[in-house]
Amino acid sequence: MEVTKKNFKEVLKTLPKILQSASFIAIDGEFTGLHHNVKPSSYDTPEERYDKLRQGSMDFLLVQFGMCVFKYERENSRYLVHPFNFYVFPRPMTNSRKPDHRFLCQSSSIDFLASFGFDFNKVFRDGIPYLTSIEKDALKEHIKEKHAFFQQESSASQPSPGFLSPAAKKPVEIPPEQKEFVEGVCKQVDEFVKNDKEQTLNLDPCTGFQRKLTFQTVKARHESGLMLTTKAGEKGERYIEVTKATEEDKKLMMQKRLQAELDEVDDAAGFSQVIDLISSTGKPVIAHNMMLDVMHVLQQFSCPLPEDLSEFKELVGCVFPKLIDTKVMAGTQPFKERIPMTGLTELEKTLKCDPFTKPTFVTAPGYPTYCSSNDQSHEAGYDAFITGSCFATMANYLGTFLDPPRGRVSPTCNLIEPFHNKMCLFRVQDLPYLNLSGPDLIPPRDHVFHLTFPAEWRSHDIQHLFSTFGQVFVNWIDQSSAFVCLTNREEASEVMKTIERAPEYTLKTYKEYRRALNNATPEQPMDVAQPSTLGDHAISKTTATKSPFRVPRSLKRPHDASEVRGEDAEVAELTAVGGKKRKPMDPNAPVFVSRRSVSPVDSTSPDNQQPPHTDVPDKDPQDNLQTDAPKDEADSSTTSEIKGSAKEGDESKKLFEEPDTW
Structure with a gap:
């Protein structure tokens, strides 16, 4: 319905x-x-x-x-x-x-x-x-206080709660340009009072200042027998309604008005x-x-x-x-x-x-x-x-x-x-x-690393850096940082010993990253972009054979993640996979993978082709409104398989799977 x-x-x-x-x-x-x-x-x-x-x-x-x-x-x-x-x-x-x-x-x-x-x-x-309960209670309290004030101050021609506030009690001197308006209103009210057949008079719409002048002038001329109320028309225009009323009538009308305003709040709570x-x-x-x-x-x-x-x-x-x-x-x-x-x-x-x-x-x-x-x-x-x-x-x-x-x-x-x-x-x-009913689980993340790198890097550059350790799961944070998760958890202790320090990037364990984040202050925020600020402990040195690889500067990661797959930027960043052929790299470049010698990648090799990313059409309420981005995609980050790059004796591994235990 x-x-x-x-x-x-x-x-x-x-x-x-x-x-x-x-x-x-x-x-x-x-x-x-x-x-x-x-x-x-x-x-x-x-x-x-x-x-x-x-x-x-x-x-x-x-x-x-x-x-x-x-x-x-x-x-x-x-x-x-x-x-x-x-x-x-x-x-x-x-x-x-x-x-x-x-x-x-x-x-x-x-x-x-x-x-x-x-x-x-x-x-x-x-x-x-709709209104929240806090908004609803505050509005009702304001209305009740306003009516209580006017009941104390009420007189025959006292202005209605819809107009005057305690701060506006003092009479205002009538400016010369408003005298004609005030005199015209007073004439209308005088004629209305003399007419026994009419009980209500609606004055023409006017400004708030003119209404104030009307209230105070009519009050001075007619100390009893009249009640003035501010009303709103269908188009929002405000005018004054003048009603003939005894003191008892005024009390009843004030009570009805109070209830009407409280009912309006209930309706607004909706x-x-x-x-x-x-x-x-x-x-x-x-x-x-x-x-x-x-x-x-x-x-x-x-x-x-x-x-x-x-x-x-x-x-x-x-x-x-x-x-x-x-x-x-x-x-x-x-x-x-x-x-x-x-x-x-x-x-x-x-x-x-x-x-x-x-x-x-x-x-x-x-x-x-x-x-x-x-x-x-x-x-x-x-x-x-x-x-x-x-x-x-x-x-x-x-x-x-x-x-x-x-x-x-x-x-x-x-x-x-x-x-x-x-x-x-x-x-x-x-x-x-x-x-929601107790403490949250604390998953072990010793196999997760925080990496900062040049904005030109793409997914396969990160995969090259970690190629010694087999498959990795790359979760982009922004254009120059990402989390890298090892599929093979047993390799985690070797990462910091194996990947050598280089000026292009910095590497931290998840624990180090979290500690630095917790210690950061608004005045001294955590610096995750500059390698020099992380100290010697950030990347451990080790002796190894030089690798012929270097970062391919020509492969620039799009500034707008939606360029990757033409999707919503958030989903594209989470799901982007470097699927292009890698370009040959400079064999004379300085080392950045140090554990063992790695042969140059042949750009025409079939093994160099990354499997295309496949979206799984799905739907979840939290992403109801996502354009081109169903709520449950197969994975929200990059999963890759690097064939031939695992340690000796290792076979090609399956794509990253969620562990059965947490």
């Missing part, structure tokens, strides 16, 4: 009953962009990843919120589904204290949504407004009430690759995100006590070996096949029917439905391990508990999830 400001109040009345009866609730979001300025890395710590998303993604808006409420009907052995598609937008209020939101749009994201038929008119014209209702039920909330979804929901509809990760975890626990990420679930035993790809689209396809059994889903009467044969990807409501159906299918699969096997596993069953509050850290190579 599509929900806009036109039918939101009606839908909101039905939600408490629907949500309270739910077995679980699946959600999904669509955003105006993904990342700004900061780029996630494959070797972020949990704190770094959270901070990058908090600083680089929260200026975008969540504009569509999908929610599917799944209720299991035991008598029919099926799930009854209530799907909702909420369009949300921070609409302005007449109250000047209402925050005027500013947000970012990413052109690739907007274009991506448009290509899937996203209706932006429903967002900007009919979007449901969609935030949906999040409050979901939170109050305590039901399991399911999402796929949910980190961005959860962060946006909290930031827009609850309260500003805290800087500290531990405080963020506490906040999530207060709002959503039971979160389940289907991407984490699909990538964990016993599913990991049976689900090769964990993107939402591929996950749904896999779960249709043996050994999985999909439950029966029936849409509630009056709601649109979703089915996988009618692909509506990147509509938040549809994606929420697919997410919920995948969760129910995987939950039931866990029942097959029981003795005797069970056909259905409830979302509250203890078999599901290991997946509670584990949030996927997308593209972090060796950290499967963020643990």
Whole structure:
């Protein structure tokens, strides 16, 4: 069901009953962009990843919120589904204290949504407004204080709460150019007072200063029997309404006006009430690759995100006590070996096949029917439905391990508990999830190295440098630095002993890099670009036969990563593989690989050809808006195989694989 400001109040009345009866609730979001300025890395710590998303993604808006409420009907052995598609937008209020939101749009994201038929008119014209609880409470407090002041100061012609503030009580001298205007208004009011048939007079629209003059002048002439109120017309023009009223009438009207203003704040809170209702039920909330979804929901509809990760975890626990990420679930035993790809689209396809059994889903009467044969990807409501159906299918699969096997596993069953509050850290190579309920895993990264180098270097230059150690996984940080991960962990202790120091590059262990980063200050930032600043310990020297290789200066890495594959810059940088033929190198060049002699590479040799990088079409909610960049790519960084470059006796190794243990 599509929900806009036109039918939101009606839908909101039905939600408490629907949500309270739910077995679980699946959600999904669509955003105006993904990342700004900061780029996630494959070797972020949990704190770094959270901070990058908090600083680089929260200026975008969540504009569509999908929610599917799944209720299991035991008598029919099926799930009854209530799907909702909420369009949300921070609409302005007449109250000047209402925050005027500013947000970012990413052109690739907007274009991506448009290509899937996203209706932006429903967002900007009919979007449901919202306020955080902090904004809502502050506005209500301001309104109550304002009305309390005017009740104390009220008199027959006292200006309305919509106009005068305590700081503006002093009378203003009427300028000569305004005297004609004031006299004309007073004449209108005098005639209105004498006319027993009229109870209300609307004066012509005027400026704020003219309204102030009107209030104070009318008050002086008519000390009782009148009430003046500032009103706004259909086009936003402001005018004064003059009403005949006794003291008792004025009190009643003031009370009604107070309630009307408080009701306006409640209306402006809008969609935030949906999040409050979901939170109050305590039901399991399911999402796929949910980190961005959860962060946006909290930031827009609850309260500003805290800087500290531990405080963020506490906040999530207060709002959503039971979160389940289907991407984490699909990538964990016993599913990991049976689900090769964990993107939402591929996950749904896999779960249709043996050994999985999909439950029966029936849409509630009056709601649109979703089915996988009618692909509506990147509509938040549809994606929420697919997410919920995948969760129910995987939950039931866990029942097959029981003795005797069970056909259905409830979302509250203890078999599901290991997946509670584990949030996927997308593209972090060796950290499967963020643990919202406790300390995070600390993966060993002694086989990961931080390398700085000239901007002209490309992936195969780094691979040459590490060729003695076989396959490497290259994760670009920027144009002149990258993380290099050895596939063969046993070789890690030899790297610093073997790769000789050179002016073109600097090399650090991950531990040294992390220590330098932690010790850096804003006044004295860590210098990762200049080899001379790292000291002699950065690269160990060793005696070795000179290599005929040098850095190929002619191969310049594109300044814009999107030139590599014509994709979104972020994804291109993460997935770029040097696939061109290498040029012959100068045999008289100084050494930079020192462990053993290496024969020059023949540019025509087939072994010199790097396998082309293949994108795997997929979809994940966190990258809903990524143009040409599905959320689950085969790998977000460079994986390479250097044939013939391993140590003697080593065979060609497989491409980098995620380890089974962390």
